[in-house]
Amino acid sequence: MIVIGGGVIGICTAYYLARSGTAEVVVLERGDLAEGASRGNAGMISPGHPPINGPGRVRQAIRSLGDPLSPLYLAPRWDPGLVRWLWSFSRFCTEEHLEHAMASLAPLGLATPDLFQALVGEEELECDFRPSGYLEVCRSVTGLDAVRREARLIGRYGFETEELSADALREREPSIREDAVGGFAHADGSTVNPSRFVTELARAARNLGATIRPGTTVDRIEVASESVIGVRIRSTGESANGKELDAGEMIEAGTVVVATGSYSGGLLERLGVGLPIQPAKGYHEDRDPGRPGTPDLEQPCLLVERSVFCTPMDDFVRFAGTLEFSGLNHEIRPDRLEQLMRSASLYFDGVQVADPLDVWVGLRPCTPDGLPVIGGLPGYRGLYAATGHGMLGLTLGPVTGKLLAEHILEGKASLPIEPFDPGRFLR
Numbered sequence: 324m325i326v327i328g329g330g331v332i333g334i335c336t337a338y339y340l341a342r343s344g345t346a347e348v349v350v351l352e353r354g355d356l357a358e359g360a361s362r363g364n365a366g367m368i369s370p371g372h373p374p375i376n377g378p379g380r381v382r383q384a385i386r387s388l389g390d391p392l393s394p395l396y397l398a399p400r401w402d403p404g405l406v407r408w409l410w411s412f413s414r415f416c417t418e419e420h421l422e423h424a425m426a427s428l429a430p431l432g433l434a435t436p437d438l439f440q441a442l443v444g445e446e447e448l449e450c451d452f453r454p455s456g457y458l459e460v461c462r463s464v465t466g467l468d469a470v471r472r473e474a475r476l477i478g479r480y481g482f483e484t485e486e487l488s489a490d491a492l493r494e495r496e497p498s499i500r501e502d503a504v505g506g507f508a509h510a511d512g513s514t515v516n517p518s519r520f521v522t523e524l525a526r527a528a529r530n531l532g533a534t535i536r537p538g539t540t541v542d543r544i545e546v547a548s549e550s551v552i553g554v555r556i557r558s559t560g561e562s563a564n565g566k567e568l569d570a571g572e573m574i575e576a577g578t579v580v581v582a583t584g585s586y587s588g589g590l591l592e593r594l595g596v597g598l599p600i601q602p603a604k605g606y607h608e609d610r611d612p613g614r615p616g617t618p619d620l621e622q623p624c625l626l627v628e629r630s631v632f633c634t635p636m637d638d639f640v641r642f643a644g645t646l647e648f649s650g651l652n653h654e655i656r657p658d659r660l661e662q663l664m665r666s667a668s669l670y671f672d673g674v675q676v677a678d679p680l681d682v683w684v685g686l687r688p689c690t691p692d693g694l695p696v697i698g699g700l701p702g703y704r705g706l707y708a709a710t711g712h713g714m715l716g717l718t719l720g721p722v723t724g725k726l727l728a729e730h731i732l733e734g735k736a737s738l739p740i741e742p743f744d745p746g747r748f749l750r
C-alpha cells in the first residue's frame with residue numbers, strides 16, 4: 324500500500340496501516356517528513372474546535388478586510404478557483420450546516436485525547452506532549468459573547484469548557500494584560516511540537532515495518548480498468564533496497580492513499596477527480612522565551628479576536644495564525660507576519676518586536692464545508708484520500724489515520740466517516 328505525503332495525516336495513516344500487521348506500507352514524500360503544514364503549525368490539539376463555517380462569517384470577513392490586524396487576507400488577484408470556493412464556502416455558513424459539521428466531527432474529537440495519550444505513551448514519542456489544556460483570551464465583550472455561544476454549541480456535543488473572569492484568567496496566566504475582559508478554559512486541550520510528533524510517529528511506523536521514502540515526488544497515480552495499479556515518481560529517491568529510484572519509475576500497489584495536503588487537488592485532477600481544496604496560508608514566529616519582550620507563558624492561549632495561537636514549547640514560544648488566500652505559494656508577506664506579534668501585544672504585557680528564532684508559512688488544506696475528506700474516491704478501486712483538514716489537521720491526524728486504516732483493511736471504520744466521504748463533492 325502506498326501513502327503519498329509525509330505530513331501528519333500521511334504518517335498517522337501509515338502508522339495505523341502498519342500497526343495492523345497485515346499491510347506492507349510505503350510512504351512517498353517529495354521533501355522531508357513534516358515538510359508542509361505539519362511542520363510549523365501551532366501544535367494545539369483542540370478536540371472540540373468547530374469549523375470556521377458559521378452564520379454571519381461572510382459578513383464578518385468582509386468587514387475585516389482592510390484591517391491590518393485581521394487574521395484574514397484575500398490577495399487582490401483574479402482566481403476563478405478561489406472565487407468558486409468562496410462562493411461554495413458561503414453557502415455552508417449556516418446554522419444547520421454548523422450543527423451537521425459539529426455532529427460529524429464530535430465523535431472524532433471525543434476520541435482524540437485518548438488516542439494522543441496512547442500514542443505518546445505506547446510509542447514513547449519524544450514530542451513535548453503537554454496535556455495542559457488551553458485558554459481562550461478575549462479583549463472585547465463582543466469576542467467574549469462569540470466564545471460563549473461557541474462554548475454552548477460545543478458543550479451540546481460533549482466538550483466541556485469553563486468560563487473565566489478577567490481576574491481568574493490572569494491568575495492562571497499572569498502575563499495577560501489588565502484590559503482583557505475574560506475568557507474560557509478548555510481542559511481537554513493539549514499541545515505537542517508538531518514536527519517532532521510527525522517524525523517520532525514515523526519512527527514508530529518504521530519499527531512496525533513501514534518504509535518511508537523522503538525525496539520522492541509522485542508525478543501521477545496509475546490506473547487500469549478503474550483500479551489503482553501504482554504510482555509513477557518524478558524525482559529520484561532511495562528505494563527500499565538502497566538503489567536509486569529512476570525518475571519516471573512505476574511503484575506498483577493496489578491501494579494508494581492521497582495525503583498531500585493542499586496539493587491533493589492537483590494530483591487527483593489528472594484522474595478527472597476534482598476536490599475543492601484551497602490553500603489557506605498561515606504564519607508562525609518562534610520567540611526565545613528567555614528574551615525580554617517575549618511573554619513568559621505558562622499555558623497555551625488563543626487570542627480570540629485576532630485568532631493567534633500562542634504555544635509554549637521546550638525551546639521557544641510559538642505565535643501562529645493568519646488566514647491568507649493567495650494561492651499555492653509560500654511567499655512571506657511581512658505585514659501578515661507582523662500581525663502575529665502586533666496582536667500579541669494587545670493581549671500580553673511587555674511584548675516587543677525582537678529578532679524571532681524562526682519565521683515560517685504553511686498551507687492549510689481547506690474544504691468549503693469545513694469537513695475533512697476521508698475515504699475512497701468514487702470511480703477507482705483502491706484509491707483513497709485523507710486531506711482537507713483545514714485548521715484541525717494535527718488534532719484529527721491520529722483519529723483520521725486510525726479510521727481510514729480500519730476502513731481500508733476491514734471495510735468499516737469504528738466511528739462514522741460517511742460525512743467525510745470524498746464523493747460529496749463529486750456527485
Ligand SMILES: Cc1cc2nc3c(=O)[nH]c(=O)nc-3n(C[C@H](O)[C@H](O)[C@H](O)COP(=O)(O)OP(=O)(O)OC[C@H]3O[C@@H](n4cnc5c(N)ncnc54)[C@H](O)[C@@H]3O)c2cc1C
Pocket residue numbers: 327328329330331332333351352353354355356357358359360361362363364365366367368369539540541542582583584585586590603604605606607632643644645684685686687688709710711712713714715716717718719
Ligand atoms: C499557521 C498554522 C497553524 C496551525 N495550527 C494548528 C493547530 O494548532 N492544530 C491543528 O490541529 N492544526 C493546525 N493547523 C493545521 C494543520 O497544520 C494542517 O491541517 C495539517 O498539517 C495538514 O496535514 P497534511 O498531512 O494533510 O498536509 P501537509 O502537512 O501539508 O503534508 C502534505 C505532504 O505531502 C507532500 N507532497 C505534496 N505533493 C506530493 C507529491 N506529489 N509527492 C510526494 N509528496 C507530496 C508535501 O511535501 C507535504 O509534506 C495549522 C496550520 C497552520 C498553517
